[in-house]
Amino acid sequence: MEDNSNDKIAPLVREIQEAFANVPYPGDDNISAPTYDDEGTLEYFAGTKQEGHSVEDLRYHSAALSFFTLDAFLYYLPAYVVAVLQDPEEADIIYDSLIFHFNRAASGKIVHLLSPAQRQAMIKYFEYCLSEEGEYLDCNLAHALDILKTGRKP
Numbered sequence: 001m002e003d004n005s006n007d008k009i010a011p012l013v014r015e016i017q018e019a020f021a022n023v024p025y026p027g028d029d030n031i032s033a034p035t036y037d038d039e040g041t042l043e044y045f046a047g048t049k050q051e052g053h054s055v056e057d058l059r060y061h062s063a064a065l066s067f068f069t070l071d072a073f074l075y076y077l078p079a080y081v082v083a084v085l086q087d088p089e090e091a092d093i094i095y096d097s098l099i100f101h102f103n104r105a106a107s108g109k110i111v112h113l114l115s116p117a118q119r120q121a122m123i124k125y126f127e128y129c130l131s132e133e134g135e136y137l138d139c140n141l142a143h144a145l146d147i148l149k150t151g152r153k154p
Contacts, residue, residue: 009085012124016085019121020050020078026071038067050075055083055090062094065101073101074113081125095129102126102144111151123148 028046032038041064044057058080068076080098084091102110102122114122126145133141146152 009128012121012128013082013085016078016081016121016125017051019115019117020074023050023075024071025049026069026075030069031072032064032067033069035067039063041067045072045076050079053079053083055087058083059090059092059094062097065094065097070109070113073110074118077122081122085125085128099126099129099140099144102147103140108147108152111147114148119148 028042031045032041039061041061044061045064062080064076065073065080080091080094084095084098088095111119123145126141126148130141130145
């Protein structure tokens with residue numbers, strides 16, 4: 001995805017932030033799934049809010065998307081999405097990671113946890129990404145969008 005002007009993405013960023021604004025903090029004991037090494041997920045995210053993370057920090061902690069509990073995934077999802085929208089070059093692998101997570105088996109659970117407003121915001125995000133792909137159509141991106149629109153499990 002290429003860099004985008006704020007005027008173009010501001011309404012989408014606002015919609016995403018508003019849709020996820022009332023997601024409750026998952027609690028320090030519910031950030032990452034129990035594992036021998038969560039790559040610093042719990043240490044970095046414990047006690048933090050959805051907002052206030054630099055794109056650089058989110059990129060460094062992009063593996064957290066794999067270690068988050070479902071509650072933490074839902075809580076921190078807007079931070080990662082907004083990072084991609086506002087600075088796609090710095091966000092780098094976050095873009096592909098989000099597509100991956102909406103295509104994997106757990107996405108069925110994720111999609112069903114989304115409120116209608118959250119689901120619509122994520123559909124708009126993936127539609128925006130699809131429009132920015134130009135001639136290169138990522139079939140995984142299209143599949144993630146289909147999962148969100150239909151609610152079908154992968």
